[in-house]
Amino acid sequence: MRNLLEVKNVVKTYGDFTALNNVSLNIPKESVFGLLGPNGAGKTSLIRIINQITLPDSGLILLDGEALAPKHIAHIGYLPEERGLYKSMKVGEQALYLAQLKGMSKHEAKKRLKYWFEKFDIAAWWDKKIEELSKGMAQKVQFIVTVLHQPKLLIFDEPFSGFDPINAQLIAKEILQLRHEGATIIFSTHRMESVEEMCDEIALIDKSNKILDGKLDDIKRTFKTNTFQIGLKTSNAKEVTFELKQNFEVSPSNFKLLNDSLTLNVKLPKGNTANDLLSFLTSRGEVQHFVELIPTANDIFIQAVQKNS
């Protein structure tokens, strides 16, 4: 079984509103899967269905090949976007309580909590109330509670919000480490740079429909337009630009080189290779800069969503 989680034709409606329209996803084992989409696209609805907070109207969800059932709660860890803890409850008690609700024994939970509290260097907080902690501190506790029961499937919704860059880095490292140890991670965020950094696969949901999914690299490949960013040192910039326009699609580029080179974005027509462009450029001057424009996750997101609307 290659996929840990399979979402098959899931439909969810609230009254007249369709939150998910026949959405299917496959989430491979030991991957970081980016679940992306604009606000209100239906991500949270899907995440809630996977967490069995709500049931789909129709469709099927398989976890490790089995239809989702209450016993799977113990195998899923969920860090919601809107999260919090009991303010007047002590950190340790609260973590124990939440771990036990996930099905851990008290003894086991204590042991694992000790490990994590020491790892994050927060053992001294055990008897503090949440209201005495800063937001970032509470988030750390929240992260520990999410991963404590060693779930097969981890769902992080905006995991870095509330963290400073140093702690965000720490959490990112931990998430990748968890994948390394065998966990599968669903990662929902609007921070596209962290999608680049962490995701192996992504799915894009917009207006209740899945509009895109697959390996991030594959998607980038389909989204790339054979456009190159060039920098050319030439004495006759005007004429070179004119000549380029004859053969290729040219648009201005806004990057700067250290010297006064001509900078342009050049899109190759079908059938042309990078070498065709390169040989043309070398015949006209000294090539300072030559790089293929690979669309970022951000570009893909914006393009796909705009195309869909």
Place this chain on the structure above:
Amino acid sequence: MMNKLKLIIHREFIAKVRNKSFIVMTFLSPLIMVGMGALIYFLMQKNDEKVKKIVFVDHSGLFSTEDFKDTKTIHYTDYTALGIEETKKKVEAGSYYGALFIPKQDSLELLAQSIEFYSKDSPGMSLMNSLENKISSKIRNEKLNNFGIDLAKIKASKIKTSIKMFDFSGEESSKLINGLKIGLGLIAGYLLMMFVMIYGTSVMRSVIEEKTSRIIEIIVSSVKPFQLMMGKILGNAAAGLLQFFIWGVLIFAILTLASTIFGVDILEMQSAGISSEQMETIKDRAVGDKSMLIIQEILQLPILKMFVLFIFYFLGGFMLYSSLFAAIGAAVDNETDTQQFMLPIMLPLILGVYVGFATVINDPHGSIAVLFSHIPFTSPIVMLMRVPFGVSWYEIAISMASLLITFVCMVWLAAKIYRVGILMYGKKPTYKDLYRWLKYKS
């Protein structure tokens, strides 16, 4: 599953009883209650101790000092020799409470209409009643005498009838005990309403807290919303029972302590609600010792039955109402938004108390009282008020069953609203929204 419910109940219970206000309420309330009781008792004692000194001027020559014997609260002095005007001046200047003038008249009928009483303060009803009784019995005797009827024979013909009241379960009742029953019933019903309100709002607050702190989504990814709601309700119910028991133990301990230290008769305190005048009549009639009678009557009260029923109706009523409170808490984002939904919940509770106060006192088995002790939303209160008067088991069984059935239905409905509401933020919901939520599939 059960295990998780247990965890939730435990957490809710601990969260509740660790709360400072719970601790303060639990340990201070009995002190306050006993303190108030002692204060009332003390004040009543003081009130009774004040002796009213009354002088009388009798020009009719009908009355003698025999007729104006001193009682515990009234002392009489004969000022006939002084005359009316002098007496008035003396009384006005002195420490006497008032003066009674009995003029000379031709007929007894006229005399009965022309007796006057002067006082600085307007006299209480009980004083006037006792004076009027005295005078009219004297005049009646006089008339009987004039008719040539032998007073001794009349006296001898008097017979005391006392109807002993029973219900068919064999519980004996009397008039004194009726007062006790009313008191006990009203206290139990009122207490229950207070408990339901206080603990119901506490459940509601706890739901709102989970929503505003945003822990709710984490919890419901581990347990079913229904489990969370039930755990919350049961945890709070357990805390309520604990408080109730602590109060019981504390009040009993304090009363015992107080009675040994101050030598106050607890039984007398309990009957402090009955006026001294009534007490006197009771004493006159009573065969045997007064406190013995009270002890007997208290022992006849269905104390155990009341206790068991209080627990049952507290749990039933609390769970019925707190499921609604939980649904409200889930529907709103903050406490100020609860107002519009609170009224329909408070109304039946308050109605229960009013109906109880208004009808049960007059006729505990009247049709209104019976009706409201069967309607589930008021039954916990009204039935508790009726129970001391003896309610047949089958009536209680019907009332209990309808309460249980309604409770199950209400929890089912409330859970549907709760389940949707806890994950809804932003908009303040309307009744229409709540109705729509009822129809959502989970």
